[in-house]
Amino acid sequence: MNTSARYIIVVVFFIISIHYIISFTHESYGRATSLSNLKNKFLPSSSSSSSSPASDALENFPVHNSPYIGAGGFNETLVTDKKANATFVILCRNSDLGNTVKSIREIEDRFNRRYRYPYVLLNEEEFTDEFKQRISVLTSAKIEFGLIPREHWFQPDWIDETKAKAGRDKMVENNIIYGGSFFFKHPLMQKYRWYWRIEPDVHFHCDINYDPFLFMQEKEKVYSFTITMYEYEATIPTLWGHVMDFAKAHPEYIAKDNALGFMSTDNGKSYNLCHFWSNFEIADMDFWRGEAYQAFFDYLDRQGGFYYERWGDAPVHSIAAALFAPRDKIHFFSDIGYEHNPYTHCPKDKGEWERGRCSCDPARSFDYDGYSCMSKWDKFMEK
């Protein structure tokens, strides 16, 4: 072998060695110069179509060590030490599928992928197979799909339909008080004490880095909210009168240090229409199942106002919480960024907003909007 041939061999050997050393020490260089990558670059695309696009994509994509990507794909940082006996509950129709998917996706991302609380979805019709399948892939938590019993949904026979129709025509909007109010009686809900109500098409704007169910349990709260506002008077013209009749007849149910003063500044004579917006609720079902609320609901139900007027579950739940629970058992979750069209509660405390990595704009929070009752709540709780 002559000198120049030997010289070329040494140079080639040197280049190959450097290539291997850099391949091992620099991942991106190794990936860029891997044989499969070079093959993809230089061969026409049809020749690589037989290989799976997913594996190509993974190979070419930097996978970061992220706390969110666990061995099972998600839920790596599952919090398992202590859990409450709790569930999410969603009342929805088959036609709400797309929006229900969005709501569950958001609460999973912001909270539940680390806690894996179960879901109960309720409908007065059977959920379709497509509905169940599309919901089931969203979480590894248990999901149960329930049918609401007829008597928990439809208008009872003793209601005068002509009068009820007149009420419906006047209000246009069709309330679903029974569906929204009887979920805690549903057989699938019996095994749970705490629930978190979610609706299709709501948004969770901040990370929730602790367990609100356990918070409720440990602080002995019974009811919680994120948004409070005025109710339309036209939907409840006679409700307050009936509430006061009940309260007078049953002083034994009225809690000491209750929150009546938040809703009435003349000791119950008139109602200022403030209520908690019940599309978001984390609450204790033992409270709804208890004697006071049961007697209260039965009394209101006998007045027929759920049908003749449009009494909603929001004012009924709110008034019950205000009357039958001490005020310090009602909790405002200031740190849970929540949106139900058209209103958003966004944490205004900078620390909360930053810790939650919130995607909402605190300047546009509903809290101190003219239609919100938040400033009344603040003032009432300061006293």
Ligand SMILES: Nc1nc2c(ncn2[C@@H]2O[C@H](COP(=O)(O)OP(=O)(O)O)[C@@H](O)[C@H]2O)c(=O)[nH]1
């Ligand atoms: N299964 C079922 N769910 C319903 C029906 N109407 C409303 N809902 C659900 O009840 C909740 C409240 O309804 P929504 O239209 O959002 O009332 P709003 O928030 O008071 O305007 C949502 O979770 C809906 O998906 C219905 O006819 N059947």
Ligand SMILES: [Mg+2]
């Ligand atoms: Mg709604």
